[in-house]
Amino acid sequence: MFIKNLPHKTVERLSQYRRALLMILSKEKTHVFSHEIAQMLHITPVQVRRDLMLIGYSGNLRKGYDIKELIELIGKIIDSDRGQRVAVVGLGNLGKAIISYFKGKRSKLAIIAAFDVNPEKINRVYDGVACHHISQMTDIIKQNNISIGIIAVPSEQAPEIAETMVLAGIKGILNFTPKPLNVPPFVYLEEYDMITSLEKVAFFAKKNDERFK
Amino acid sequence: MFIKNLPHKTVERLSQYRRALLMILSKEKTHVFSHEIAQMLHITPVQVRRDLMLIGYSGNLRKGYDIKELIELIGKIIDSDRGQRVAVVGLGNLGKAIISYFKGKRSKLAIIAAFDVNPEKINRVYDGVACHHISQMTDIIKQNNISIGIIAVPSEQAPEIAETMVLAGIKGILNFTPKPLNVPPFVYLEEYDMITSLEKVAFFAKKNDERFK
DNA sequence: GTCAGTATGTGCTGGATTTCAAAAAGTCAA
């Protein structure tokens, strides 16, 4: 399903809506109002409605939005029909944490391989994901049609890993190292920088503190 | 040092500028041009100059910006004078990864305590950070004047931890769980959602792929 | 001393995103 030019921010929120919706699905409710979703995510109801408008979903005036239908529609838009395979490179604490987080999170996204250089980790299975030596990365990515790579190695090695990924045909990279990477335009790159985030929190915490005094 | 209403994005970039500057400080250089910084971070030189303009720093026309001075100025703006203390709650893989990442990253931000419920972890020191039982959280936060909390526990426990943090007087929270939290307005909350990030990468990777075919 | 060259500082434009505000529509009660 195509929607032309969905804003980046909207895509992010759709992912969050879906998660929020899945959480309330159990609670015997079948419909939900925009303000309920908004409250869960700390945004405005207008924002929610606008996003749903962009993906062309209409709610019921009296009952709100049909939860099941909406979950399904979001899936049609942000998931790929045939699913996408993911590889994690770097099986240190961070790599392991990532794998644990995604475990059992259904969705069309599956982490199916991990890579590391530490011989003790090679050929072992962590949380259902097999770990291989980095030298095999290109082959395994190609053979298994892996389209997404997560970089969780020490910073210095990140550029090299990224390059290998690109050459192996990866289409999207999530980079957890603070090192900015260079990739060609046909590869989507998302930087996920913990240090910057923490410093940002520190800054606004300080500012808030002064303001509310 | 106050600058009124620095945009969020600028704050993020300042943190990145500082890191980049620290990396080149060693290289016997004393000055740097906007286009050099820009290249390192994959942004435009104009953007860099604009940000520096916002914080009121002027470069030397012929030599560029004084690296040391600039690092110091950024510190004055985004760091707190007296430094800020940080606590990590949840010492699983993610918690450990976070601590490792920040280790030795100087700056006025120091992780000085960790909390968990697992008896095997309590009273042990991980990467220089002592781990205590969660029940001691309030006391230790207050005693040590910790102002920033990082939540790295399983999702279900996140709301409770957040509440405890707020009551203990924390001013900023970085939440690594996918569970949106509720905090009063005087506490700054940053959500750091891996699942959303990965789904976003998946979406744009898919889209890119179609576009470049 | 003049001129070419390069880098900074910044008003202004454009694009993306959010919010406002009003229109439309369904439901309940009397």
Add this chain to the structure above:
DNA sequence: TTGACTTTTTGAAATCCAGCACATACTGAC
């Protein structure tokens, strides 16, 4: 049947942010 109430839908305004393009300023060559 009418009217009050609530919620969605959506055009339009407001805001935020990035990038262009030019004015400005310094340096070095000749």
